[in-house]
Amino acid sequence: MTKTTFCILPLALLAAMPAMAGETLRNGQPGEPEFGEKSGPPSLFKTSFSGDYTGFSDDRGSRRLITGEFVRDTGPTSFILGFSQGRRDFGKGKKSYDGIRVTASVGHDWSNRISTVTTIAASDDSPVFEQFRAQQDVDVKVVGGTVLRLGGRYSRFRGGVDVSAATAGITQYLGGGFLSYRLSAFDTRGRGTSFAHLASFKIKDPRGKGSTQLWAGTGSSLHESDWEPDVQKGRATSLSLKRSQPISRHVSLSVSVGRTWYDRPLGDYQGTRFGFGLAYNR
Numbered sequence: 237m238t239k240t241t242f243c244i245l246p247l248a249l250l251a252a253m254p255a256m257a258g259e260t261l262r263n264g265q266p267g268e269p270e271f272g273e274k275s276g277p278p279s280l281f282k283t284s285f286s287g288d289y290t291g292f293s294d295d296r297g298s299r300r301l302i303t304g305e306f307v308r309d310t311g312p313t314s315f316i317l318g319f320s321q322g323r324r325d326f327g328k329g330k331k332s333y334d335g336i337r338v339t340a341s342v343g344h345d346w347s348n349r350i351s352t353v354t355t356i357a358a359s360d361d362s363p364v365f366e367q368f369r370a371q372q373d374v375d376v377k378v379v380g381g382t383v384l385r386l387g388g389r390y391s392r393f394r395g396g397v398d399v400s401a402a403t404a405g406i407t408q409y410l411g412g413g414f415l416s417y418r419l420s421a422f423d424t425r426g427r428g429t430s431f432a433h434l435a436s437f438k439i440k441d442p443r444g445k446g447s448t449q450l451w452a453g454t455g456s457s458l459h460e461s462d463w464e465p466d467v468q469k470g471r472a473t474s475l476s477l478k479r480s481q482p483i484s485r486h487v488s489l490s491v492s493v494g495r496t497w498y499d500r501p502l503g504d505y506q507g508t509r510f511g512f513g514l515a516y517n518r
Contacts, residue, residue: 280518281307284305284514285303286302286511287302288303288509289511291508292505293507293508294503297325298325300322304318304319314344318341319338320336320337320339320365321335322334322337323364335362335365336359337358337364340355341354341355342354348377350374351374351375352375353375354372356370363393366392367393371387371388373386373403374386382407382409384406388403399423399424402421403420405419418434419432432454433455434452437450444482446480448479451474451494453474454474470498472498478491478511486518487517489513489515490512490513491511491513492511494508495507
């Protein structure tokens, strides 16, 4: 019998992968719900839709993702409900998979210094998404515009692969943006421990409400929301750039591009990502 193996790509490199529900409330890593800078007054309602496409070199197929999310911000508490549909094509002559995921997040400001984010996600039994994810993050404002984050996560992937992760990060908010860094440590049951790094920089337009954000990541971690049947270990490095631009009082557009370089025992390859988004704020 042939033994199936898994490759879990660096989670901290999600900046170069499709964005998931939850990016709207904090300017951090795409793919994770964040609750830092509020984007409007209490009772904010926001609806957004996004699409992402990643093409892999070396006949490794492609990945596409369509996501819709609904945000309700009541002041100290924010709610996100997200729905995603994805397809992973593993290349010519190989099988393709479709998957659906539902994500729910709750963020709460307990005081002027402490806030938390709780996330639950579930999907069908396909290799497109993790089957289950539970995540808890705590943000602490220490001084001025400096915020520290500690977090923990448990995920289960196709084939019963369990992954625990711990994260620690720091964000320095500036007058017109922020700088951030995050270190993630992963324990993949039966496959060892690995690490990943992610840095981000965001700058707001001097005039208007547009913004530009850059992510850079590197790591040796074995797990991400993608599944591959032939590789277990390696490294990856990624760069991603996103531009958000309001087009009216309530509507904004975003465009993003990204590139990831994978170094694997069975060969190196690249992933090139294109994404777009449309958001309505009221």
